[in-house]
Amino acid sequence: MDVKDHRPSGLPVTVPSTALFTDQYELTMLRAALRAGTAHRRSVFEVFTRRLPEGRRYGVVAGTGRVLDAVTNFRFEPEMLDFLDRQEVVDGPTLDWLADFRFTGTVRGYPEGEVYFPGSPILQVEGTFAECVVLETVVLSILNHDSAVAAAASRMAVAAVGRPLMEMGARRTHELSAVAAARAAYVGGFSATSDLAAGFRYGIPTVGTSAHAFTLLHDTERDAFTAQVDALGRGTTLLVDTYDVAEAVRAAVEIAGPELGAVRIDSGDLLVVAHQVRRQLDELGAHDTRIVVTSDLDEYAIASLAAAPVDSYGVGTQLVTGSGHPTCSMVYKLVARADGDGAGAPLRPVAKKSLGGKLSVGGVKWAARPVDERGIAEAEVIGTGEVPEEFSERLLGVELMRDGEPVGQEPLSAARDRHVRARGALPLSATQLSRGESVLPTRFLTPTS
Amino acid sequence: MDVKDHRPSGLPVTVPSTALFTDQYELTMLRAALRAGTAHRRSVFEVFTRRLPEGRRYGVVAGTGRVLDAVTNFRFEPEMLDFLDRQEVVDGPTLDWLADFRFTGTVRGYPEGEVYFPGSPILQVEGTFAECVVLETVVLSILNHDSAVAAAASRMAVAAVGRPLMEMGARRTHELSAVAAARAAYVGGFSATSDLAAGFRYGIPTVGTSAHAFTLLHDTERDAFTAQVDALGRGTTLLVDTYDVAEAVRAAVEIAGPELGAVRIDSGDLLVVAHQVRRQLDELGAHDTRIVVTSDLDEYAIASLAAAPVDSYGVGTQLVTGSGHPTCSMVYKLVARADGDGAGAPLRPVAKKSLGGKLSVGGVKWAARPVDERGIAEAEVIGTGEVPEEFSERLLGVELMRDGEPVGQEPLSAARDRHVRARGALPLSATQLSRGESVLPTRFLTPTS
Numbered sequence: 089m090d091v092k093d094h095r096p097s098g099l100p101v102t103v104p105s106t107a108l109f110t111d112q113y114e115l116t117m118l119r120a121a122l123r124a125g126t127a128h129r130r131s132v133f134e135v136f137t138r139r140l141p142e143g144r145r146y147g148v149v150a151g152t153g154r155v156l157d158a159v160t161n162f163r164f165e166p167e168m169l170d171f172l173d174r175q176e177v178v179d180g181p182t183l184d185w186l187a188d189f190r191f192t193g194t195v196r197g198y199p200e201g202e203v204y205f206p207g208s209p210i211l212q213v214e215g216t217f218a219e220c221v222v223l224e225t226v227v228l229s230i231l232n233h234d235s236a237v238a239a240a241a242s243r244m245a246v247a248a249v250g251r252p253l254m255e256m257g258a259r260r261t262h263e264l265s266a267v268a269a270a271r272a273a274y275v276g277g278f279s280a281t282s283d284l285a286a287g288f289r290y291g292i293p294t295v296g297t298s299a300h301a302f303t304l305l306h307d308t309e310r311d312a313f314t315a316q317v318d319a320l321g322r323g324t325t326l327l328v329d330t331y332d333v334a335e336a337v338r339a340a341v342e343i344a345g346p347e348l349g350a351v352r353i354d355s356g357d358l359l360v361v362a363h364q365v366r367r368q369l370d371e372l373g374a375h376d377t378r379i380v381v382t383s384d385l386d387e388y389a390i391a392s393l394a395a396a397p398v399d400s401y402g403v404g405t406q407l408v409t410g411s412g413h414p415t416c417s418m419v420y421k422l423v424a425r426a427d428g429d430g431a432g433a434p435l436r437p438v439a440k441k442s443l444g445g446k447l448s449v450g451g452v453k454w455a456a457r458p459v460d461e462r463g464i465a466e467a468e469v470i471g472t473g474e475v476p477e478e479f480s481e482r483l484l485g486v487e488l489m490r491d492g493e494p495v496g497q498e499p500l501s502a503a504r505d506r507h508v509r510a511r512g513a514l515p516l517s518a519t520q521l522s523r524g525e526s527v528l529p530t531r532f533l534t535p536t537s
Numbered sequence: 538m539d540v541k542d543h544r545p546s547g548l549p550v551t552v553p554s555t556a557l558f559t560d561q562y563e564l565t566m567l568r569a570a571l572r573a574g575t576a577h578r579r580s581v582f583e584v585f586t587r588r589l590p591e592g593r594r595y596g597v598v599a600g601t602g603r604v605l606d607a608v609t610n611f612r613f614e615p616e617m618l619d620f621l622d623r624q625e626v627v628d629g630p631t632l633d634w635l636a637d638f639r640f641t642g643t644v645r646g647y648p649e650g651e652v653y654f655p656g657s658p659i660l661q662v663e664g665t666f667a668e669c670v671v672l673e674t675v676v677l678s679i680l681n682h683d684s685a686v687a688a689a690a691s692r693m694a695v696a697a698v699g700r701p702l703m704e705m706g707a708r709r710t711h712e713l714s715a716v717a718a719a720r721a722a723y724v725g726g727f728s729a730t731s732d733l734a735a736g737f738r739y740g741i742p743t744v745g746t747s748a749h750a751f752t753l754l755h756d757t758e759r760d761a762f763t764a765q766v767d768a769l770g771r772g773t774t775l776l777v778d779t780y781d782v783a784e785a786v787r788a789a790v791e792i793a794g795p796e797l798g799a800v801r802i803d804s805g806d807l808l809v810v811a812h813q814v815r816r817q818l819d820e821l822g823a824h825d826t827r828i829v830v831t832s833d834l835d836e837y838a839i840a841s842l843a844a845a846p847v848d849s850y851g852v853g854t855q856l857v858t859g860s861g862h863p864t865c866s867m868v869y870k871l872v873a874r875a876d877g878d879g880a881g882a883p884l885r886p887v888a889k890k891s892l893g894g895k896l897s898v899g900g901v902k903w904a905a906r907p908v909d910e911r912g913i914a915e916a917e918v919i920g921t922g923e924v925p926e927e928f929s930e931r932l933l934g935v936e937l938m939r940d941g942e943p944v945g946q947e948p949l950s951a952a953r954d955r956h957v958r959a960r961g962a963l964p965l966s967a968t969q970l971s972r973g974e975s976v977l978p979t980r981f982l983t984p985t986s
Binding site for chain 2: 106108109110111112113114115116117119120121122123124126129131133158168171172175177179217221224225226228229230232233256258259260261262263264265266267268282283284285287288294295296297298299300301302304305306307311314315316318319320329330331405408409410414415417420421422425427438439440441
C-alpha cells in the first residue's frame with residue numbers, strides 16, 4: 089500500500105493559494121509593524137495547548153504535512169491584493185510587501201503522529217515578525233482540526249483492538265474538512281476511507297459498496313443483491329438491514345454463495361444482531377463472510393463490540409467531529425523576539441501577563457520525553473535555554489522547514505507508524521477510554537543561569 | 538452593504554470540481570445500477586433529519602446556495618476518471634457515463650435561512666437514480682456543516698439582543714470549513730467575520746485589528762498602541778489585556794484621544810472587567826469608545842453579558858463547532874422511484890423498513906407551516922399526495938434548480954433576512970436558550986385517498 093503525502097497532482101482539492109485563510113488582524117498588525125519599523129524583528133512563535141480536551145489522556149499531532157503545503161502555497165495573487173486594497177485592509181507599502189511574500193524562515197516541531205501534552209511546543213515558526221505573524225490563522229486551522237480528528241481516531245483504534253476501521257464521515261462535515269479528516273484518521277490508525285477525494289489526494293485506500301437506496305431502487309431485495317454481485321463480484325459487501333435481516337442474509341448467501349465477501353449491518357442492536365448474523369452465516373456455510381458494522385459508532389460503542397463477531401467498523405459522525413471534541417485549543421503565540429532588526433540581534437523571551445487572564449511561558453522551548461528502564465515515558469519535560477545532558481537523547485522536536493523550504497517530508501504511513509510507537513511508549517493508562525487526566529505530567533524547567 | 542452569494546471570481550476558495558467529494562459507494566451503486574438497467578429510473582431523494590440536536594428547539598437551513606454551486610460544478614475531469622479507473626472503483630461503461638455527467642434534474646427545498654424541524658423535507662432532488670445518487674455525499678456535507686453553524690449563530694444572535702456579533706473562529710476549524718462557517722454565521726445573524734477568504738468569496742464584511750503578539754513585539758505597550766493608531770487611525774480597536782488593563786486603557790485614551798474607536802478585552806471575568814473599563818473610559822471622556830469582548834464566548838456567556846456595557850462580541854470556537862453540535866443529522870434518502878425507465882413512469886413511495894432500525898416515511902413530501910390569528914406558527918405539517926386547500930398558502934418548499942440549472946439565486950443577505958422573519962414567526966419559547974423540545978410539533982398527514 090503506497091500512501092503518499094506529497095502527491096503533485098491536485099484536482100479537486102488543491103487550493104491555489106492559502107494566503108486568504110487568514111484573520112484580518114494578521115494583516116493589520118503587519119501594516120502597523122511595517123510602518124513602525126518593527127516588522128522585521130526576528131521572532132519565534134510557538135503552537136501549544138494549555139490543556140487537553142476534558143477527560144483526554146493524550147493528544148495526537150496531525151496536519152503537519154498539510155501545514156508545510158499551506159506555508160509553501162501562501163502567496164498573494166493579484167486578485168487577492170486587489171481585494172485587500174479595495175477593502176482598505178492594508179496600505180500601499182503593505183500591499184507591496186505582500187506581493188513579494190514568500191516564507192523564508194525556519195519551522196521546527198513535533199513530527200506528525202507524535203503525541204502531545206499541555207505545553208508541548210508542537211510547532212515553532214521562526215523568521216521576521218512579518219513573515220511569521222501572517223501564518224498564524226492557517227497554521228492553527230490545520231493543526232486544530234486535524235489533531236482533533238486524529239485524537240478521536242487513535243482512541244477508536246485502541247478500542248478496535250486490531251480490527252480494521254474505515255472512515256465514513258464525509259457527509260457529516262464540510263466537504264474539504266472531510267478530506268483532511270480522512271487523512272488525520274489514517275494517521276490515527278484507520279485503514280481506509282469512503283471519501284474518494286482523500287483517495288485521490290493522499291492515496292488512502294478507499295472503500296464502499298452500497299446503501300439502502302440501492303435496495304429500494306429495485307423491485308425486490310433479491311434483485312438488488314443480484315445486480316450488485318453481478319457488477320461487483322461475490323467478494324462485495326451486501327447491506328442486509330433494509331427489510332428483514334435474517335431473510336436478507338439468506339438471500340445474500342444464496343445469490344453470492346459462501347464466497348460472499350461481507351455483509352453490512354447499519355441499524356439495530358449491533359451486539360445482538362452481529363451474533364445472530366454470524367450464527368446464520370456459519371449455518372449457511374459462509375464461514376469466511378465478514379461482518380461490517382456502521383451505525384453511529386464511537387470509541388465506546390466499538391469497545392462494547394469487542395466480544396461480538398464483528399470484522400470491521402465503519403465510523404462517521406463521531407470520528408469527523410472529534411468524538412465530542414471537534415477542535416483542539418492550540419494557540420500560536422509570540423514567545424521571543426529581537427530588540428532590533430538585525431538577523432544577529434539576540435532574542436528575548438516575551439509573554440502575556442495580564443492578571444487573572446491566560447498565562448503563557450515566554451522563551452523558545454525544547455521538549456524531551458524521558459523514559460524509565462522499561463522504555464515507558466515518564467514526563468513531558470519542557471525547558472528554555474540549554475538542554476540538560478540527560479535529555480539530549482530524548483528531544484522531540486525536528487526540523488520541518490529550512491529557509492522556507494520543507495525538509496524531511498515523509499509518506500503518510502510514516503506518521504501513522506510513528507503514532508503507534510509513540511502511543512505504545514506511554515504508560516498503560518493512556519489508552520483507557522474512561523475520562524482522566526493527562527497521562528504524563530508536564531514539567532517546566534527554567535534555566536538555572 | 539453588498540453581500541453577494543454568487544461572485545464569479547473564485548480564488549482562493551473555488552474548487553474546480555466537487556465530483557470527488559463523494560463516498561465511493563455512490564459510484565459502485567451507480568455501476569451496479571447501470572449494469573442492471575435500473576440506473577435511469579426516475580427517483581426522488583429527500584434530505585431531512587429524524588431529530589434536532591438534543592435540547593435544540595429549531596434548526597436553521599444553511600448552505601443551500603453552496604449546494605447549488607456544488608451540483609453545478611460536479612464534473613468528472615480526466616484526472617479524476619483516471620483515478621477511478623486505476624483504483625477499479627468503476628468499470629468502463631460507468632466511466633463513460635461519468636465523463637458526460639451533468640445534473641439535469643430538479644431540486645426543490647426550503648430556502649436558505651428558513652427554520653426546520655424533525656421530518657422537514659429540507660431538500661428534494663429529482664432525476665434519474667444515477668444522477669441523484671452521486672450527489673448524496675456532497676449535498677449532505679454542505680447542509681450538515683453549514684446548518685450546524687447557522688443554528689449556533691442564530692442562538693447567539695438571540696442572546697446578543699441586537700448587539701453586533703463578529704465571527705472569529707477560523708483558527709478553530711479546517712481552513713475551508715472556516716469560510717463556509719463565516720457564510721453560515723452571516724445567515725444566522727452575525728454581522729462580520731475575521732476571515733479574509735470569506736470576505737473575498739462572499740463579500741461578508743471583514744474585521745480585525747491586532748493581537749497580543751503585536752503588543753509583545755514592541756518594547757512597551759505604549760509603543761505598540763502608538764504604532765497601531767499611527768497606521769490604522771484613532772478609530773481602531775486597541776487590545777488592552779496584555780499586561781494591566783487599567784494602565785492599558787489609560788494609555789490607549791492618552792494616545793488615541795477620546796476618538797478611540799474601541800478597546801478589546803480577551804480574558805478575565807468579562808462582566809466585571811467590562812464595567813470597570815466602561816467606568817474608566819467615561820472618566821477619561823471617551824464616552825463613544827466601544828468595548829469589544831472576545832474570550833471563548835458561547836450563547837450562554839453572551840446572554841450573561843446582556844447587562845454589561847459591552848458593544849459587540851467576537852465569537853470563535855463555539856460558533857464554528859456548532860456550540861456543542863458540530864453537525865446536524867441530515868440524511869439523503871430515496872423516497873420514491875419509478876418502476877420503469879420512462880420519464881412518465883409513475884413514482885412509487887419507498888422506505889427502509891428494517892425492524893428495530895431507523896424508520897423513514899416513503900413518498901415525495903410537501904410541507905406547510907400554518908399560523909394562528911397572530912401569525913405565530915402552530916405546526917410543521919408534512920404530507921404526501923395532494924396538498925389540502927387549507928395549507929396551500931403556507932407551503933415551505935421552493936424551486937432551486939430546474940433542468941439542472943439553478944433558479945432563484947439570491948444574495949446572502951436575503952437568506953439572513955429570511956431567517957429573522959422565520960424565527961420571529963415561531964412561538965416565543967423558540968428562543969429560550971435552555972434545553973427543550975422542538976418548538977413546533979411535526980404532523981404527518983397521509984393521503985386519505
